[in-house]
Amino acid sequence: xxxxxxxxxxxxxxGLSDGARVMVGGxxxxxxxxxxxxxxxxxxGSMGKGLARWLKAGIVRRVICTYVGTNEDLHxxxxxxxxxxxxxxxxxxxxxxxxxxxxxxxxxxxTGVGTVVAEGKETREFxxxxxxxxxxxxxxxxxxxxxxxxxxxxxxxxxxxxxxxxAMATAARTAIVECDxxxxxxAFDPDDxxxxxxxxxxxxxxxEHEDVIEFRTVRPLPEVH
Amino acid sequence: MNLGIGLPTLVADHLAxxxxxxxxxxxxxxxxxxxxxxxxxxxxxxxxxKQTVTIVPGGSTFDSATSFAMIRGGHVDLSILGAMQVAxxxxxxxxxxxxxxxxxxxxxxxxxxxxxxxxxxxxHTTKEGEPKLVATCDYPLTASKxxxxxxxELGVFDxxxxxFRVVELAPxxxxxxxxxxxxxxxxx
Numbered sequence: 313x314x315x316x317x318x319x320x321x322x323x324x325x326x327g328l329s330d331g332a333r334v335m336v337g338g339x340x341x342x343x344x345x346x347x348x349x350x351x352x353x354x355x356x357g358s359m360g361k362g363l364a365r366w367l368k369a370g371i372v373r374r375v376i377c378t379y380v381g382t383n384e385d386l387h388x389x390x391x392x393x394x395x396x397x398x399x400x401x402x403x404x405x406x407x408x409x410x411x412x413x414x415x416x417x418x419x420x421x422x423t424g425v426g427t428v429v430a431e432g433k434e435t436r437e438f439x440x441x442x443x444x445x446x447x448x449x450x451x452x453x454x455x456x457x458x459x460x461x462x463x464x465x466x467x468x469x470x471x472x473x474x475x476x477x478x479a480m481a482t483a484a485r486t487a488i489v490e491c492d493x494x495x496x497x498x499a500f501d502p503d504d505x506x507x508x509x510x511x512x513x514x515x516x517x518x519x520e521h522e523d524v525i526e527f528r529t530v531r532p533l534p535e536v537h
Numbered sequence: 538m539n540l541g542i543g544l545p546t547l548v549a550d551h552l553a554x555x556x557x558x559x560x561x562x563x564x565x566x567x568x569x570x571x572x573x574x575x576x577x578x579x580x581x582x583x584x585x586x587k588q589t590v591t592i593v594p595g596g597s598t599f600d601s602a603t604s605f606a607m608i609r610g611g612h613v614d615l616s617i618l619g620a621m622q623v624a625x626x627x628x629x630x631x632x633x634x635x636x637x638x639x640x641x642x643x644x645x646x647x648x649x650x651x652x653x654x655x656x657x658x659x660x661h662t663t664k665e666g667e668p669k670l671v672a673t674c675d676y677p678l679t680a681s682k683x684x685x686x687x688x689x690e691l692g693v694f695d696x697x698x699x700x701f702r703v704v705e706l707a708p709x710x711x712x713x714x715x716x717x718x719x720x721x722x723x724x725x
Contacts, residue, residue, distance in 0.1 A: 379640065427680065
């Protein structure tokens, strides 16, 4: 078995220690004992589930996210000042990680020009339009969930669960993939790999997941006559 | 085309199939379909509002960097967004009310900055009766000078610099009623 494949979550998270910068896509929960974390995640949890448990446990010092929304634990922590929160436009958030992973220290974007997001940042005109300089966003760890992974760390995602995961994997020094299915080396057609194994340092197989639906929206079945 | 969270999502129910409209959801779908039939919902197929949805034949799923390349790179023809305030010069404020709870930015600033055309769909006034169509936004901006058109229950209006210009009034609505409910000059 490849050295990348870890027997359990605890082993997969080895070295995640105090003060770490951690990017989290859609990932389960894990008790590492680490604290003073910088948590980089789109929503940072919701409904008391997922990363909301990290917030409640008091192990997070800083959050970089795009949307607070229904995350009551984060609203509370923002209000009492226990967690410092940086809110970033979503496209800038992912592009900062993509840049970090691609060896690009910064980039100019039209997003946020003329708003609080651009305050204190360098702006520059290109062909008559103003852009703001945004910097790469790195992390120590990325925790991402994949549908399938092989022992080299090649990964395939399922539907809209892909979101930030590939960019996070490239932007972190250690990307840890939690996969629903661990497949054999060679099981993927090379054309079908979503994230090549070079970006993934550890793989842990977690077959059981509690998949929470935040807003269950359905339409009634058509009536059969 | 991308539909913002809230009122704009209702547009999906009124799209004629022959219009060949492809809905984009910024969390990574092009070709978003209607809500699933009861029992078919999948927690890993959701829209940007975190509601369970479906994907139409020909649809695709992708990561967020690709999704925002589509948005910021001008590959989305139209975004229909909600608003807290919209100014006659096209300034849009739809993410934060001073003194209120900050919900976050999400994809709003990228959609506003990157879509080829921005249409705002909103109630004409707040619940308290304050105009949402104003001369200058005093809420934090989402983007500057991006909105071309505003549709409310009172009518359809174009942002025309220092004024709104009436494109169409809702049935039974007079220009005086619109002017009384608007915080900027309205040209008939």
